[in-house]
Amino acid sequence: MEYSIGVDLGGTILRAAAIDHSGKILEKIASPTNSEQGREAVISAIAASVVELRETLKEGRLAGVGIGVPGFILLERGYIVGSNNLPMLENYPVRDEIEKLLGTPILLENDANAAALGEKWMGAGREVNDLVLLTLGTGIGGGIISGGRVLHGHVGMAGEVGHITVYANGNPCGCGNYGCLEKHASATAVESMAKLLNLGDNATAEDIFHLALDGNEKAKMIFTSMGRALGIALATLVNVFNFPLYLLSGGVLPAWEFFAPPMMKEIEARSFTFRNAATRVEKATLGNLAGLYGAAYLPFLAQRI
Numbered sequence: 001m002e003y004s005i006g007v008d009l010g011g012t013i014l015r016a017a018a019i020d021h022s023g024k025i026l027e028k029i030a031s032p033t034n035s036e037q038g039r040e041a042v043i044s045a046i047a048a049s050v051v052e053l054r055e056t057l058k059e060g061r062l063a064g065v066g067i068g069v070p071g072f073i074l075l076e077r078g079y080i081v082g083s084n085n086l087p088m089l090e091n092y093p094v095r096d097e098i099e100k101l102l103g104t105p106i107l108l109e110n111d112a113n114a115a116a117l118g119e120k121w122m123g124a125g126r127e128v129n130d131l132v133l134l135t136l137g138t139g140i141g142g143g144i145i146s147g148g149r150v151l152h153g154h155v156g157m158a159g160e161v162g163h164i165t166v167y168a169n170g171n172p173c174g175c176g177n178y179g180c181l182e183k184h185a186s187a188t189a190v191e192s193m194a195k196l197l198n199l200g201d202n203a204t205a206e207d208i209f210h211l212a213l214d215g216n217e218k219a220k221m222i223f224t225s226m227g228r229a230l231g232i233a234l235a236t237l238v239n240v241f242n243f244p245l246y247l248l249s250g251g252v253l254p255a256w257e258f259f260a261p262p263m264m265k266e267i268e269a270r271s272f273t274f275r276n277a278a279t280r281v282e283k284a285t286l287g288n289l290a291g292l293y294g295a296a297y298l299p300f301l302a303q304r305i
């Protein structure tokens, strides 16, 4: 039996799973990322989780190891060049160092790209070969799957949908731009709007959702604003790609009933392609397992080249 190991490297939790060709999870483990202990500790934690799974699955043949990491990746060099969650891994040969420890080839992928690939393999995108996934969290990550594979662009930085400009003079973003989608539609953006509207300084996106459920007009307005920003970005994506499917995931999804109607209205109004081609905008289905599936799928995909 052949299996692959996928690793999802979060800022605080590292999850790893052994998955077979059919997408069945054979074994799944989680451990702390150990980021506060520095780079070596994180690299060791990744290696240790792979070793643990290999020992458990010793009867099987390992097809390879895929790792989803938060941040911009230079794919060919195996470097992470920018990561908000794990800055200690920046400008360091992450892939080569882990390969040295394990003696097995490693495939790195941006975590949002890995999640998009996971949804294509085993989630809401199983029936299509082309899709875009937007993950709405602290920021907004994105992954583009074209022809069944991740669209990487020139050096591996494609799919940064969170930094699409939705308002030319909008909120300033850490990337240097103004009005990035993630500054207007992420969970963090929802919380900032709540603060501005005096709904509480520490209200979470979930709190705002409950307020909206209770009929709070300000809370509903926040999700309308969020939905419009998403719709503006999605209309652009639909126009550019003409893909059949666009998926949304992340902790803000429960508020779908509030943000989706204004979102769909914007897409409809702004995209000729949307009005003339069957296009679905839906919820992703794998939740926080998407990245793990996608990372594990990387070695299987590599076998097919």
Ligand SMILES: [Zn+2]
Residues within 6 Å of the ligand: 162, 163, 173, 174, 175, 176, 177, 180
């Ligand atoms: Zn930005």
